[in-house]
Amino acid sequence: MPSETVSIATPEPLLDVRDITVSFDGFKAITNLSLSVPKGSLRVLIGPNGAGKSTLLDTIIGKVRPDTGEVRFAGQVISRLPEHRIAGLGICRKFQAPGVLEGLSVRENLLLTARRHKGVLGILKAPTAAEHSRADELLRLTGLTERAAVPAALLAHGEKQWLEIGMVVAADPQLLLLDEPTAGMTAQETAQTAELIHTLAGRHTVLVIDHDMHFVELLNAPITVLHQGQVFREGDLETLRADPDVMEIYLGRPKEAAHAQA
């Protein structure tokens, strides 16, 4: 088919953010931002505080709606769908503050997110054997096997982070959005997380936000730098590190220059 040759030449991006603007009470958090992420790729999103990173993820999952522009997922416009429908298409986000379901056990958290049928009637069936073994597998992967029966509210912060990563993986989404997944983790845990993300990329498309440059280095993936709600630069870590403009937005202008500006 001719369309196939075309798609090999320019692969259809899984996520296609087209020229979106998001504002809160007149303040523009995101201005005319476009970003596309090819299927199966790993992409890192960095930028100083207030650059619009979390707002971008909020817009993708439908938590906030763009004023203009649209978000496309697998070719479909999703920026007007209800949140649970967007999630149902295969987009799952790990929030910055761990968003585990506190009243449920660790195992129940994983079992619920692993469910395929998320309607009222579908939920009445007991979890299938496949869902149980998936939960077991993820308990091992996240090192929480011993804690399976513990209510998620009682987990340590780091364990909650792992559990939530386990949950988003259990949901088996096409697109995984990870918002500062290593916040509060030790260096060793950070390295493990980077390793885990590498195993996920390929099967899933992964978009990671993080501040930790060591972690970003370990991910070794194309980077998009956001600044003041816009895409500022794209490239690999070496190029960006050598870029004085990127250094500047992170560290501020040299003193004289800042004075001159003011």
Added chain:
Amino acid sequence: MKRSTTAVITVLIALAFAPLYLGAYPLTLLGRVLALSIAAIGVSVVWGRAGILSLGQGLFFGLGGYALAMHLKLVATPRGELPDFMLYNGVEKLPWFWVPFASAPFTLFMVLLLPAAVAGLVAWLMFRRRITGVYVSIITQALLLAFVTWLNGSQGLTSGTNGITDYQTFLGINLRGPAVAHGLYWVTLLFVALALGGTAALLRTPFGAILTAIRDNENRTRFLGFNPAAFKIAAFMLGGLLAGVSGALYTLHLGTISPAMIGTAFSIELVVWVALGGRASLIGAAAGLVLGQLAKDRISSAAPDAWLYVMGALFVLVVLVMPQGVAGLIQNRRTPRPTPAPQNPVTREVSDAV
């Protein structure tokens, strides 16, 4: 879990033999109170599990009660005539919504359908708009008040403040016969057992887990691909259904249903007993209602003025000291780890709403 199930079955069996060891008045009282406990089980699901504090359960209770009472009144009315209160109010033709209630199967169906459907509609209107917390309490309370006001004002259609009363037979059985008291008690107990067992079984499916998830973190649940509104509507409908069954049974026990029986005081008292017993536990909620109502009977007959103060003090005690009620205390003692249920939101919710 297993131990508590055994305990519940033991208590139900003991209750089944109550006609053998209880006198006529205590048995009547126990039967009435057991009928009410079905509504409490519904509150436990809606409030304890799904985190929706309805202060208008009297609406659904009333719909179930009135549906049955209309049928009983038509049965008690000679064929071709109008119910007595309609004659007094100059109504000349049986109102259209009374007509199908002449049929017993239709009535029994409506006792289940009407409260559940109205609850579903109310829930759909609220949860689709993402109305939560104290606003839900206010809306449900307001709807109940509207219903009670309509009942009071529609003398010719509903017998107004007097309520629908003065009927003797249901399904050909004389309700005032001496043997019927025992039968009605057992039927009530059977419904209590069904409501407890059925609801517990439902909450053991992942449906129960989803309700907990929504109560604790509605947004997270939404972004995991579940539609919280759909689950909250389902829970609210179940609560309405149970309240309706409770109302119908209560009407049979009392031989009357009136606006005063289903109003604000009733709906709030229901919530108080559930809070006291333990809203997150079906058994706690049912037991709280039963014991609370029995205590009310004792105290209010001994010192009528003291009762309201006692109830108020108990409620303050629950809010301040044991947000998970007595059942929560028992559970904490058995498992020494802190309960995962959200304590602060509960306290806040309750104190906001009352």
